[in-house]
Amino acid sequence: MRPLILITNDDGYQSAGIAALQRVARKYGDVVVVAPRHNSSGLSHSITSKTPLRVRAVDIQDDCKVYFCTGTPADCVKLAEGHFCPRKPDLVLSGINAGSNASINELYSGTMGAVREACSDGLTAVGFSLVDYREKSDFEEILPYVETIVRQVLQQGIPAGITLNVNIPNLKHDEIKGIRICRQGASRWVDSYERRVDPHGHDYYWLSGRFEELDNGEDTDLWALRNGYISIVPGTIDSTHSDSIPLLTSRYADILN
Numbered sequence: 001m002r003p004l005i006l007i008t009n010d011d012g013y014q015s016a017g018i019a020a021l022q023r024v025a026r027k028y029g030d031v032v033v034v035a036p037r038h039n040s041s042g043l044s045h046s047i048t049s050k051t052p053l054r055v056r057a058v059d060i061q062d063d064c065k066v067y068f069c070t071g072t073p074a075d076c077v078k079l080a081e082g083h084f085c086p087r088k089p090d091l092v093l094s095g096i097n098a099g100s101n102a103s104i105n106e107l108y109s110g111t112m113g114a115v116r117e118a119c120s121d122g123l124t125a126v127g128f129s130l131v132d133y134r135e136k137s138d139f140e141e142i143l144p145y146v147e148t149i150v151r152q153v154l155q156q157g158i159p160a161g162i163t164l165n166v167n168i169p170n171l172k173h174d175e176i177k178g179i180r181i182c183r184q185g186a187s188r189w190v191d192s193y194e195r196r197v198d199p200h201g202h203d204y205y206w207l208s209g210r211f212e213e214l215d216n217g218e219d220t221d222l223w224a225l226r227n228g229y230i231s232i233v234p235g236t237i238d239s240t241h242s243d244s245i246p247l248l249t250s251r252y253a254d255i256l257n
Helices: 016-025 073-084 110-120 140-156 221-226 244-251
Strands: 004-008 030-036 055-060 064-069 091-098 125-130 162-168 178-181 187-197 203-213 229-236
Touching: 004 016, 004 073, 016 030, 016 091, 016 125, 016 140, 030 073, 055 073, 064 073, 073 110, 091 110, 091 140, 110 125, 110 162, 125 140, 140 162, 140 178, 162 221, 221 229
Parallel strands: 004 030, 004 091, 030 064, 091 125, 125 162, 178 229
Antiparallel strands: 055 064, 162 229, 187 203
């Protein structure tokens, strides 16, 4: 039996990135796509709980079934598992996102929110992003690398409870130097909100800002991407900082039982 591969994203079911990812996945398994109806970037791991979710079939073939969902990327994974996958997926792929999800961007990413949701349900999950913010990104140059990683994950697996965040520099295929396993580079967004006035005279605010790197390490995803490498950052859904437990236990001893 061929592996069952579930695909989602946060750019919407009609994006070029998800179409490219489908072409790769169909070489290695049967595919179910459940993706947001509209662009859902920046929604992280949010889920829909106050409004109904609607799912519509878009294209049903023997080896690839495509649906859109009115919810978030995490909603798509939840619904797909329970209602649209004929069995437990062997692999969940999210992307290919247009734009970086490296470093702090992973926290905000709907692409990676879907990956974390899949991982929390015990599924093997990988997110792919191309560091290209153009309206029409070209994914063809990077597909051989995407295929290599998908094949490796299917053959070798990922440790339980671990996700993979794959970011690919916007380079020609032969300009990419290779693949590196990295740690997440420290960074932050320095936010600013531009105050504007709508036609009715009411104020509104538009988010902008700048990206600030806080890490000079040569073992980070930021360094890898800047130097022509694909970065793979293993992550975990357990947000406990274990090293702080003894420190806090000692520091807060007077309030602990």
